[in-house]
Amino acid sequence: MHELSIAMSIVEIAQEEAERRGRVKVETVHLRLGLLCGVVKEALLSSYEMACEDTPLEGSRLVVEEIPAEVYCPVCEMVRPLSSIQMFTCSECGTPAPTILRGKELEVVALEIRE
């Protein structure tokens, strides 16, 4: 369960950003979460609440946008959705596709703040 340390990093990033902007109040943190980044959304959401306790972010909301995985298919010569997390093949033609182009994201993309 490493979601708590991930949540603490998210709080830290949001807090730094808020301080940089003159101690604004952060209401919402928007996060992009790739399907393949190894972090579970539900565990992260409950960890986030814990990580916010006794910080200026207490009471803020974490909004997670899940990013599907996409791979490069050498046969279609195109970016295609991954068949499934258990099957690294092109969802169109079934060719094995080891090159991941999308789905490893774990980034804070935006904050909703009140000044």
Place this chain on the structure above:
Amino acid sequence: MSVEPRLVEVRKNVLKQNDVIARALRDRFREAGVFAVSLVSSPGSGKTAFLEKTLTLLYPHCRVAALVGDLATENDAARLARSRAPVKQIQTGTVCHLEAAMVQNALDDWDLNELDFLFIENVGNLVCPSSYDLGEDLRFVLLSVTEGEDKPLKYPTIFNSADVAVITKSDLAAAVEFDEEAARRNILAVRPGMEIFKLSAKTGEGMTEYLEYLERRRVHARTALV
């Protein structure tokens, strides 16, 4: 205070701090000419026995050292020290995985120029270590024959994050009716083209092929850059 909240763009990678340290480690390993290999697996899949055998076989011929991550005990380091290679334990406390900063701290008083291989044994866990780059050249994921052939499908992210799969405890394969073909198929489903070794640290079966592969990769990685 304004009535409506304002949306501001941030775009910050949450694991950036780890990634920055991992990149610095990777540069350091390359400059020192040491080849770094990390091991991940579930608890009890034979990481320590595999590493002990690896160190014992390599020690007379090349300069090897190992870092071992564990939650609380120093038992693994004590076992590995029997190989006579330098070994250091990283006690992670309650943390279920190694992070690049822990590796960096542990290497503080080691001269990497004196090494050919550095092994990093992660905490036994098939979930959390997948997110953390440690600056290693190769990541090995271990799967013992006693665990079940579908482990790769249950933990696809960690198998996908690794470069090489090692099927361990091959001496027990017949006793547990291990379906090797299914295991290979499942590994390749989550990581197409992955190199797979099957071996036994106990009997030594398959160790030679794996050690030759390791040496080839080291020579390739370290001469390609000169």
